Amino acid sequence: MFITHHMLIKREAMNxxxxxxxxxxxxxxxxxxxxxxSTISIKASHRPKLGDWVVEGELSTEL
Structure with a gap:
């Protein structure tokens, strides 16, 4: 199966x-x-809180 650019963008949006x-x-x-x-697993050295943002599968450090 070929992974298209569209599929990657959709996957990032889901994360x-x-x-x-x-x-x-x-x-x-x-x-x-x-x-x-969607439910995902992310790297998190501290406990995430409700309202925190996940951007492209990573916990955001921006305030």
Whole structure:
């Protein structure tokens, strides 16, 4: 299967959103649900909070 540019953009969009639920956190990573309905695992050295942003699969450090 070929991965197209459109597929990559769609995948990045699915990994971007506001955290609406922290499903789990182990000190290194977190499993979260985003406002777009997707659930993803992210690297997180601190416990993510509701309202934090995830941009392209990474916890945002911007305020």
């Amino acid at each position: 971007t959103g506001v955290i609406v639920l922290v499903i789990g956190w182990n000190g290194k990573s977190a499993h979260v649900e985003l406002s777009n309905g």
